[in-house]
Every structure is written in C-alpha cells, then in structure tokens.
Amino acid sequence: MAFLKARILALVLILVSIALIYFNWRQLLQEGTYSLKLAAFGPLIGIGGLYLMFFPGKGGKPNTTKEKLVVLIVFAIGIVAGLINWYLMDPGFFGK
Secondary structure, three states, X not given: OOOHHHHHXXXXXXXXXXXXXXXXXXXXXXXXXXXXXXXXXXXXXXXXXXXXXXXXXXXXXXOOHHHHHHHHHHHHHHHHHHHHHHHHHOHHHHOO
C-alpha cells in the first residue's frame, strides 16, 4: 500500500505507451504515414512505466550517483526500444 500511487502512475504510463504505439502503427498501416516522435518516444514511456512498476520506491528525482546512473540506463533502454520500433516502422529510412 505504501507505493500505490507510484504503481498507478506506472500502469497509466504503460497504458498510454501501448495506446500511442498502437495509434502510430495503425496510422502507418492505414494511411502510410507515421509520427517520428511517437515511434521513438512511445516505447520510452512504456519502459519508464515498467521501471516504476517494478521499483516504485525509485520514483522521483535521483539523488545519488548510483540512482542517476540507473535512470540513465533505463532511459537508454527506452531510447533503444524506440529506435527499434522506428526501424520496424520504416526500415527504408535507415538504408539510405
């Protein structure tokens, strides 16, 4: 019960991420266009939500160097997931 608000926020972030990714893929498949920002940052929001879900006590501003490093690693994982999503949406962009 101590981390209920953090877990609710994490669940909201995960659901928003799923909705953004779905919307972007649907737009790509139906209209042939997509949002570059949604492709890159939609998965990042979901990764952040998963991190907050598993580690609700780590929410908020990082204070120590170790906490800052962990946040940067989570951010990097989210960016890599976003780049993979973008590549899957438009592999021709990367082959130019």
